[in-house]
Amino acid sequence: MLTTPSEISREDLGLNPELIRKYNQPAPRYTSYPTALKFKTVEDRSSRSALLADLEDAEGPLSLYIHVPYCRSLCWFCGCAKIISTNTALADKYLDYLEIEIERYASLVRSDRKVVQLHFGGGSPNFLSVSQINRLSRMLRRAFTFDEDAEISVELDPRTLSQAQVQAFVELGINRASIGVQDVNAKVQKAIHRIQPTETNAKTISWLREAGIGSLNVDLIYGLPHQTEESFKDTLEEVLTYDPDRLAVFSYAHVPWSKPAQKILERSPLPDADSKIEILIQTVEKLTGQGYAHIGMDHFAKLDDPMVKAQQARTLQRNFQGYSLHADVDICAFGMSSISQSQNAFRQNHKDLDTYYSMLDEGFIPLEKGYLLTRDDQVRREVIMRLMCDLELNFGERGKANGIDFDNYFAAEIEELKPLEEDGLLAFNDAGLAVTPLGRLLIRNVACRFDAYMGKGAQGFSKAI
Template sequence: MTSQQQLLARFSEPVPRYTSYPTAPHFHDGVDPTTARQWVTALGAGQTLSLYVHVPYCDRLCWFCACHTKHTLKYEPVAAYLESLKCEIETMGRLVSPDVIVTGLHWGGGSPTMLKPEDMHRLMGWLRAAFTFAENAEISVEMDPNDLDEARYDALAEIGVTRASLGVQDFDPKVQKTINRLQTFEQTAEVIAAMRKRGVRSVNCDLLYGLPYQTLDTMAKTVADIISLKPDRIALFGYAHVPWMKKHQALIPEDALPDAEERFRQMSLAAEMLAEAGYEPIGIDHFALAGDTLAKAARTGRLRRNFQGYTDESADALIGLGASSISQLPEGYWQNMPATGEYRRMVESGDLAVVRGVALQPEDRARAFVIERIMCAYGFSACELKARFDAGTDEIIAEAQAYARENPEVCDYDRFGFRLKNEAFPFARSVAAVFDTYLGRGKGRHSAAV
């Protein structure tokens, strides 16, 4: 058994994805609209803001999906939701100082490309009227090739999209049929060509390993096809099978899912192929060409992690708009009402739709820094930790030193700080969990670590 196989067997327990700390299962109703208003109005001149807009509708439901979304074949619910979203945008816009500059915007879902071209323009118009955008603001949109046509391509270009993000998952027909995600290579290539023709300078593609009926051969074929399209970024996620949270995942036959060792082999094969094609590894599950801003951020220590995953976005705050969206402010996190009907009622009354969250304590901030650095750079500097934070640093350093002494095959601790060994990089989530004092206190269940 190789050292990595031994680590895989050891780090088999499910752990959080660490897109926040504390993680979402520890959010509570003590953070409410009043709290959110206080946090937002505290943002001032010189600070920057990133926006996330959630469109919780799809015209087909992918059975692997764990996002907050619902299936609809009618446009009326989408149109009605947009009017409610307008209310929230206007309410939030009145709270955010015009001296706070928006440097990034991401439309996610669901399928934002379900929107009609005229509604894409309306939504972007509402956002620009409510917030102050930087001239070079990054604007990214998640795209479903099955939604897109020439009018939508044009609308996306006209509203200023700078990055197209496409879910691919896998091109194998049997896998696609089993997860209810039919999408050909030709469709995907057409979207990338159409957006690049219209001046979009960056393209991201999402792939999944660990899907039903995936094999090393089907994974190799999908990765090779994606490499041929030369996207700037590739996200390689492990399928998270959480049918207790997402009932439609019960439609996926569990006996068709690869086991932990096969998942690891699929991930390793894809990572090797991407590296050979010139993609630099970014954290645990992203890859980027050397000239991409994400790769540059990773090389210079500026890589960050938020609810969208790895990012080079350095904004002081992230505000999520729409049902279920999550916001991150210097003081803490909040989440909007996930149920679209109740969300609409709340925002149409002129209030915010905040239903839960968590205020950061001094030690939370230090542990959040450590966990983010492990997820982004496979370690942390003890000197930087002590320079940044007052509370909890001695305890964290002692924990890191003890863990390194007890686990020399996983990591080192020296005068520079804590550092994972190369063969332990894929298990960064599990190592980060060592510093999570909330883990085990709540009822949250998590997906497989690899």
């Protein structure tokens, strides 16, 4: 069983400016392998059929994802696929088409497959009114059979949430909730166009706790305008009073070439890489000193959380929804831009809403892109996921699981990992390798050594720090 360090200090990490510059390079977050940048446009009916055949033939449990693209206002840092509007009536038409897509997808899936996980993301799922939430619940329950212990989670924007919406989500079956806080500093909030007073967060958490939500996650972002080590310390102190079960502390990815609104943030001073790493080190020290385990990269959870137990048992998973407790599930994703995943294929819906609608009008699953995995992709996907989740690799076990001689198959990759050992990101051992506390922060840099496509360019990815 993997041992999770209960407390990580600055000395354990051993980061220095030279090391920061060396590893602060573009790298995938590996919510999939290959990454979405390798997906290919669906050109014809035969390629569409090939992508869907993998779903039709499969057995086992399902994980559902519903993308609600609407937000009432634009946060200037946001990199999500979203539509800004205050008109909730727009969601009625969206639900009309979502229902068509869900029914069409469900007709391809074996009826005995149970849903063990459902996640609502966006955008902002609480853009939906109470009646729209209830309608969405009915259409999902009508199309799929849910396991009685299914994990059902939702992302919420506290600024626009009502207690009635919380109750509607609870009636839908929600047992986990994630709220975006990002930063509690008023100056930072103004700079990112997201004013969210402490009272708003407290009210949301109170509603969720009173409604019996058993698990609460808080999202924070470091690297935003005006953030300093001292200001983010205050944010951490306040957020810890919320007593979240999990925290996701994301590095802000500044990609204005693909998200033009981010250009606005350049009007204010952005922390440099050295400042960001100081904030991150402080965060790791603070949270691991307050009873949270560092799962890896940017995720933390209480020591008794199922996510920590899954990591220790080496059953933790990683997919487009981030870290997950559910293995061997196919992801069926609905709505514009959403990505589905099965054993041999990835399928991505159109990102343009009008095209998404027209494809459904024409009788199709609204796929824009997809990817059929090769045998090498499948081997590397499994190795990268286990590395991202377990923070160690047993070469013999991984070789046996994939029917390969691991040392021979990955001889070049093992050689490429040796400089990372010298820099303190990992340590080789008799079984294979183990990631160090420093390597947990830079796990993307470790994992990308097993990526067959990284040598062909890393454009399009955010930097590791």
